[in-house]
Amino acid sequence: MSNDYSKFVLVVSGPSGSGKTSIIKNFLKENNDFELSISHTTRHKREGEIEGVNYYYISKDEFENKIKNGDFIEWAKIYDNYYGTSKKEIDRILKTEKNVLLEINIDGLLNAKNVFKEEIVSVFIITENIDELVKRLRERNSESEEDFLKRIKEVEREISYINFYDYVILNKKGKIEESVKALRNIAEAEKIRTKRLKNIKDRFFGGR
Numbered sequence: 001m002s003n004d005y006s007k008f009v010l011v012v013s014g015p016s017g018s019g020k021t022s023i024i025k026n027f028l029k030e031n032n033d034f035e036l037s038i039s040h041t042t043r044h045k046r047e048g049e050i051e052g053v054n055y056y057y058i059s060k061d062e063f064e065n066k067i068k069n070g071d072f073i074e075w076a077k078i079y080d081n082y083y084g085t086s087k088k089e090i091d092r093i094l095k096t097e098k099n100v101l102l103e104i105n106i107d108g109l110l111n112a113k114n115v116f117k118e119e120i121v122s123v124f125i126i127t128e129n130i131d132e133l134v135k136r137l138r139e140r141n142s143e144s145e146e147d148f149l150k151r152i153k154e155v156e157r158e159i160s161y162i163n164f165y166d167y168v169i170l171n172k173k174g175k176i177e178e179s180v181k182a183l184r185n186i187a188e189a190e191k192i193r194t195k196r197l198k199n200i201k202d203r204f205f206g207g208r
């Protein structure tokens with residue numbers, strides 16, 4: 001497979017409970033030209049999560065060693081846990097014809113912008129309102145009360161950075177398909193951005 005456009009890095013952020021993980025999962029099912037970068041984390045594995053699928057789960061010491069070795073393209077400390085995108089993971093995806101999809105927070109986006117510059121397309125996913133987010137986080141029930149409060153506090157900080165993102169998807173209750181479609185539309189539009197189209201004039205004139 002050879003692309004007619006130059007590749008880009010799709011960054012998707014959103015508070016815990018915004019539904020971003022499900023949206024990304026559904027988006028990837030129908031888009032095999034994107035590959036999700038699997039992050040490393042020191043947080044505990046939630047029920048149903050799988051090593052090497054959701055995250056690579058490592059200890060704090062291992063993570064700090066990796067930071068020292070310069071193994072990460074970007075990393076952040078969120079809710080007392082480390083999260084990071086390894087260079088190895090990005091290299092693996094870049095060797096394919098696929099575009100990289102990063103599910104990272106605002107700190108990650110700002111650092112990734114230093115690395116990938118113009119190649120970044122960023123999307124922020126959020127529920128329609130804070131009440132819906134609180135409800136979803138409560139339903140998840142995988143966090144302690146302390147973790148829950150930390151996550152709610154983090155939402156305020158993340159929302160204050162919303163203008164750093166190119167797109168916002170409002171993930172309405174019971175309308176996940178609409179949100180997946182919005183992400184698909186963003187990806188498709190970005191593929192035909194003039195600056196990304198390769199040799200468009202040559203192709204039009206058939207090499208004449």
Ligand code: 5GP
Nearest residue numbers: 016039075076083084085103104105107108
């Ligand atoms: P969760 O614990 O709910 O899976 O993720 C918590 C937060 O960490 C989310 O905002 C998620 O996007 C972010 N995150 C996950 N992986 C990474 C990463 O590799 N780098 C950064 N900067 N943030 C990440």
